[in-house]
Amino acid sequence: MPPQPKRKLSKARRDRRRAHDSLPAIHLIACPKCDALRQPHRLCPECGTYRGETYIETQAEKK
Numbered sequence: 001m002p003p004q005p006k007r008k009l010s011k012a013r014r015d016r017r018r019a020h021d022s023l024p025a026i027h028l029i030a031c032p033k034c035d036a037l038r039q040p041h042r043l044c045p046e047c048g049t050y051r052g053e054t055y056i057e058t059q060a061e062k063k
């Protein structure tokens, strides 16, 4: 038999361990160019720009 815990952890102890496991909410800011919400330090998914430079072509950009 493989090594096993000596006894079952109580639900309270298990849940206390998992109290810090939840992921934080994703922080969002408004894009300065198109005002769509994006994450800081990421290029905008709507207009494909970051710090004034266009890196990817998007549908919104072609209009």
Ligand SMILES: [Zn+2]
Binding pocket: 031, 032, 033, 034, 035, 036, 044, 045, 046, 047, 048, 049
């Ligand atoms: Zn944008």
